[in-house]
Amino acid sequence: MANLETTYLGLRLKNPLVAASSGLTSSAERIRKLEEAGIGAVVLKSVFEEQINNEITSLLLYESHHSGYPEAEDYIRHYIRDNTVSKQIKLIETLKKEVDIPVIASVNCVSANEWTSFAKDFQEAGADALELNIFYVPVDRKEDPGIIDRLYAEVLQKVKEQVSIPVSVKIGLYHSNIIGMVDRLKANGARGVVMFNRFYEPDIDLDRLELTSSEIFSSPVEIRHTLRWVGLVSSQVPEIDIAASTGIHSGEAVVKQVLAGARVAQLCSALYTQGDAAIPSMKAEIIEFMKKWNFNRLEEFRGRLSYQQIPDPMVYERSQFMKYFSNRGK
Numbered sequence: 001m002a003n004l005e006t007t008y009l010g011l012r013l014k015n016p017l018v019a020a021s022s023g024l025t026s027s028a029e030r031i032r033k034l035e036e037a038g039i040g041a042v043v044l045k046s047v048f049e050e051q052i053n054n055e056i057t058s059l060l061l062y063e064s065h066h067s068g069y070p071e072a073e074d075y076i077r078h079y080i081r082d083n084t085v086s087k088q089i090k091l092i093e094t095l096k097k098e099v100d101i102p103v104i105a106s107v108n109c110v111s112a113n114e115w116t117s118f119a120k121d122f123q124e125a126g127a128d129a130l131e132l133n134i135f136y137v138p139v140d141r142k143e144d145p146g147i148i149d150r151l152y153a154e155v156l157q158k159v160k161e162q163v164s165i166p167v168s169v170k171i172g173l174y175h176s177n178i179i180g181m182v183d184r185l186k187a188n189g190a191r192g193v194v195m196f197n198r199f200y201e202p203d204i205d206l207d208r209l210e211l212t213s214s215e216i217f218s219s220p221v222e223i224r225h226t227l228r229w230v231g232l233v234s235s236q237v238p239e240i241d242i243a244a245s246t247g248i249h250s251g252e253a254v255v256k257q258v259l260a261g262a263r264v265a266q267l268c269s270a271l272y273t274q275g276d277a278a279i280p281s282m283k284a285e286i287i288e289f290m291k292k293w294n295f296n297r298l299e300e301f302r303g304r305l306s307y308q309q310i311p312d313p314m315v316y317e318r319s320q321f322m323k324y325f326s327n328r329g330k
């Protein structure tokens with residue numbers, strides 16, 4: 001009998017399907033439905049520093065027109081911060097009473113200062129773990145190219161000084177050495193890494209000559225970005241738990257990520273486009289694969305096709321275009 005249980009960040013999960021941080025994980029009602037559909041864990045919608053700052057700015061603008069009291073500024077800053085954070089705290093507290101699955105809080109910030117106080121609040125509210133979503137776009141040519149890696153390590157260190165719950169870091173694809181970066185995160189106390197975030201990407205509208213945003217949902221072909229790095233990182237930094245993320249739209253895609261070495265698969269676009277029905281259908285596909293290959297537990301095939309386990313690890317290191325073109329030429 002196929003058993004889908006797994007652990008992630010030291011937490012026990014009934015299966016490896018985790019709802020990724022998004023609007024789908026921003027309310028207790030929605031999360032209860034995900035649990036009913038069989039999700040293994042949830043990562044809450046991130047609290048964004050940007051969002052807090054924007055709220056502050058618009059309220060300050062409003063106030064400057066209406067009050068003329070300079071002390072209002074301090075009040076508003078505190079009110080907004082407390083209000084945004086307290087909503088999250090309330091959500092975590094409610095979920096801890098009402099659902100039976102691990103609840104991972106998520107914070108998004110580029111400044112090490114704000115992170116730390118958020119982190120502590122979430123831990124006190126009962127979050128089982130914390131996911132740090134750090135996104136920094138260097139736009140200054142004079143900035144040292146190593147700044148992003150250092151920023152991640154610095155933020156993580158500061159958070160780890162504040163909390164004892166497990167911390168994972170959600171990273172992007174744009175690091176000069178992803179394996180070295182994950183190794184450094186591990187050394188700074190990360191229990192897990194989420195590979196990868198999929199950022200809001202720009203596009204250009206040629207009819208309006210305006211910048212717009214490109215497709216916000218991933219497509220199934222995007223798992224290839226994740227597969228290579230999950231396969232490499234799981235071999236090179238085996239002490240860290242990997243949550244595969246981006247482009248996972250089927251049970252087969254989950255199986256592939258586990259074969260490459262992931263502990264869990266985070267789902268976002270699949271839940272938006274297929275609805276909660278994606279969860280039982282993915283579980284059924286994983287079970288079907290396990291029956292076909294006579295596997296009883298995920299551990300029996302986790303990492304079986306990771307970088308160090310396959311006879312030709314070059315497949316992970318280089319794309320096979322030479323072979324492809326030479327075959328086509330025949």
Ligand SMILES: Cc1cc2nc3c(=O)[nH]c(=O)nc-3n(C[C@H](O)[C@H](O)[C@H](O)COP(=O)(O)O)c2cc1C
Pocket residue numbers: 020021022023045046047106108133170196197198216217218219245246247248266267268269270
């Ligand atoms: C509408 C939407 C909202 C999202 N909000 C967040 C967020 O608050 N925090 C975060 O870390 N990632 C957020 N993400 C990114 C997802 O968690 C996920 O990493 C990304 O969509 C790639 O996974 P997918 O291919 O399954 O969609 C969001 C994605 C979407 C589409």
